[in-house]
Amino acid sequence: HIDTVPEGSLDLWSRPPFSATVEGNKIYGRGSADNGEGVVSSLLILKNLEKERMKYNIGLAFAADEETGSSYGIAQLLDKRIFKHDDLIVVPDSGTEEGNIIEIAEKSILWLKFIVSGKQGHASRPDIAVNATKLGMMFILDLEKKLYEKFNASDSTFEYPLSTFSITKHEMNVDNINTIPGKDAFYLDSRILPQYDIDSVMDFIAELSMSFSQANGVKIQTETIQKEQAPPSTKTNAEVYTLLSKVVNGVLHKEAQPVGIGGGTCAAFFRRKGINAVVWGISVEDTYHKPDEYVVLDYV
């Protein structure tokens, strides 16, 4: 994918995020690893192929919008039916430095926004205000705890074996210290193991927010920002997996290992259409989305 996440807080960067700073065998910058490395490596492969010896046709798809849901990216390309069911799809958007990990499964993704409405007031009179920030914080913490308790299954195919429920974005509430906020908004990023139906998680959240609202005199509105049920995983007997694991073995002299991840990639969109896809690369994945993101040039 050719889009990137935003740079985040600039003070956390020790090099400018959009200048591609080269130091030794590394290039620093937002998007250098995620997913510039995959894009450039793919182009270099194309450049170096010995076309007369090829057994397969090859094509590259460059998609935007991957970091924000893909509806204007790979989903559009799939709708235009430019891929066939027996295509061997490799998404170069995840990897390890050893190159032995082949990603075959992803968790369901659920992004929710909670708008908490209370009653704004003077900070000296909490008795007659309803503090949307305080109650929102109580609600989101309670929700996080109960989600972890309820959806606690573990699946060792995944590099992190549990479902995750992360409290992330929080919107600006009031400009001044002496006003009790009457409105606030909190966001939750959930990555749910495929064995759970995402609607059962939504129902559980709806019940909790209802009972919290009633008990505390606030209104909690839930908005769904992204909701993608995990597709069935790519099987390890699929042609794309067996061929790639042969290459990992023959070229890198490593035993390929199938794993599931919590991040969403373009592969899920292929799997949902019944097209086998794997995600593979040689990469320092630990730098994705972080300040001072970098790519090691030897891996490109």
Ligand SMILES: [Zn+2]
């Ligand atoms: Zn990516």
